[in-house]
Amino acid sequence: MEDIIEITKDYLKKYRIEDVLHEESVILFILESPHTQEMKYGYPVAGSSGLDMTRFIYDKGSNDAFGKIVSQSGKYETEYDDLRKFGILNVSPAPMQVGGLKAYDLTSSEQDIVEILEKLRVNYKTKKHNKQDWNQVKKIVLNDFKERLVSTLKEYPRIKYIVPCGKLAETYLNLISDEEIIAGKRIISSIPHPSFNQWSRYDTMDKLREILVELGISGQE
Numbered sequence: 001m002e003d004i005i006e007i008t009k010d011y012l013k014k015y016r017i018e019d020v021l022h023e024e025s026v027i028l029f030i031l032e033s034p035h036t037q038e039m040k041y042g043y044p045v046a047g048s049s050g051l052d053m054t055r056f057i058y059d060k061g062s063n064d065a066f067g068k069i070v071s072q073s074g075k076y077e078t079e080y081d082d083l084r085k086f087g088i089l090n091v092s093p094a095p096m097q098v099g100g101l102k103a104y105d106l107t108s109s110e111q112d113i114v115e116i117l118e119k120l121r122v123n124y125k126t127k128k129h130n131k132q133d134w135n136q137v138k139k140i141v142l143n144d145f146k147e148r149l150v151s152t153l154k155e156y157p158r159i160k161y162i163v164p165c166g167k168l169a170e171t172y173l174n175l176i177s178d179e180e181i182i183a184g185k186r187i188i189s190s191i192p193h194p195s196f197n198q199w200s201r202y203d204t205m206d207k208l209r210e211i212l213v214e215l216g217i218s219g220q221e
Contacts, residue, residue, distance in 0.1 A: 015039070023158070029163045032121070033100070034100060052199050054066045066088070082216070120134060121168060161186050163187075170190075190202075
């Protein structure tokens, strides 16, 4: 593919969903990538996964996605305490699945990139791929992730905990965790992606629950 580096960078920029951070952020959740609802509303974890996050952290009866209330904390702070203690950052700022871009007319080059991203998403454990195009795209995604995370931790020094949600997020974080500023944070591992009600089924969620109790987050007391 011609100019794959520039095409990938342009793709990540064009379909980017911005991360959500606050000066008071203490816990940084790392998710995989935006999908349909995120592209529709313009903030991370806007769909059912975000709803499960809110229900775990605050109230099982909630109908608000986590990305919605954290990104609009001023609007929802009377309903949900301590929203500004959270931050949300995606490994890939743009969708890693073509299904997340159904509402868009992709160019053939963009289609090629998202198809590679789909392969990388499935083969997240592989450090080096046989196809050079895959390695180039992965390097760009990883560098973009690293730059945003390092920048975030410098700009928001109150962040104490990093919580990768799901195996891809944890794998990609491990690939850059030798960075001093990342290594200096407490990483809460083995937290599943919040899709398919996994946050209500995994024993490892007790680790996150303990952090929330320690911080006095409403709903965990």
